[in-house]
Amino acid sequence: EAGVTQSPTHLIKTRGQQATLRCSPISGHTSVYWYQQALGLGLQFLLWYDEGEERNRGNFPPRFSGRQFPNYSSELNVNALELEDSALYLCASSFTGGQPQHFGDGTRLSIL
Amino acid sequence: GENVEQHPSTLSVQEGDSAVIKCTYSDSASNYFPWYKQELGKGPQLIIDIRSNVGEKKDQRIAVTLNKTAKHFSLHITETQPEDSAVYFCAASTGNNNDMRFGAGTRLTVKP
Numbered sequence: 407e408a409g410v411t412q413s414p415t416h417l418i419k420t421r422g423q424q425a426t427l428r429c430s431p432i433s434g435h436t437s438v439y440w441y442q443q444a445l446g447l448g449l450q451f452l453l454w455y456d457e458g459e460e461r462n463r464g465n466f467p468p469r470f471s472g473r474q475f476p477n478y479s480s481e482l483n484v485n486a487l488e489l490e491d492s493a494l495y496l497c498a499s500s501f502t503g504g505q506p507q508h509f510g511d512g513t514r515l516s517i518l
Numbered sequence: 519g520e521n522v523e524q525h526p527s528t529l530s531v532q533e534g535d536s537a538v539i540k541c542t543y544s545d546s547a548s549n550y551f552p553w554y555k556q557e558l559g560k561g562p563q564l565i566i567d568i569r570s571n572v573g574e575k576k577d578q579r580i581a582v583t584l585n586k587t588a589k590h591f592s593l594h595i596t597e598t599q600p601e602d603s604a605v606y607f608c609a610a611s612t613g614n615n616n617d618m619r620f621g622a623g624t625r626l627t628v629k630p
Contacts, residue, residue: 410561439618448607448620448621448623449562449607449609449620451617451619454617462617464617496562505552505567505611506552506564507552507564507618508564509562509563509564510561511559511560
């Protein structure tokens, strides 16, 4: 069974640009979660999508947004990139709103 | 909201010894407590989880204990091996809105 897959593995952007990160959940999972893991820090909850809708949002500014497609894959968009957005962005999936969450290997976003 | 504290931040043990990592949480409504292992360049991997109706759970060399009254839970690894070296994260969730909160992580080093 394929796990959670994320693309790209690495992404380099400059300040002010926009970034798009992608996630494909485990087959059968309908919930997708996004987390930010800044260097040396724990995981911070960003967003939860289920059945195509945003269900919950962490304490992040509106320039962090996303969507979930009919096939349950998801995109995370970060607008007006700032230096402090440099981090590993992790996607996780689960059955509808349930536990446990299973993680992908992340996208490393670097802002120059 | 939920706040999860994790100790110690680093732990070094000799191969074959036991390792214990402790976490405390603040929200008495939390009812799901997973532990994740993160190796370098990888996403967090679920290693064991416990729900609030259980006091202890064991899986081979790994065990988790939960004290709901004191609001703390611990990960115990026995007969440690070099491949156990990684960063371990605890987390707590109320199951509502799936805003899982993570501890800051423990870097475990097992010396051969």
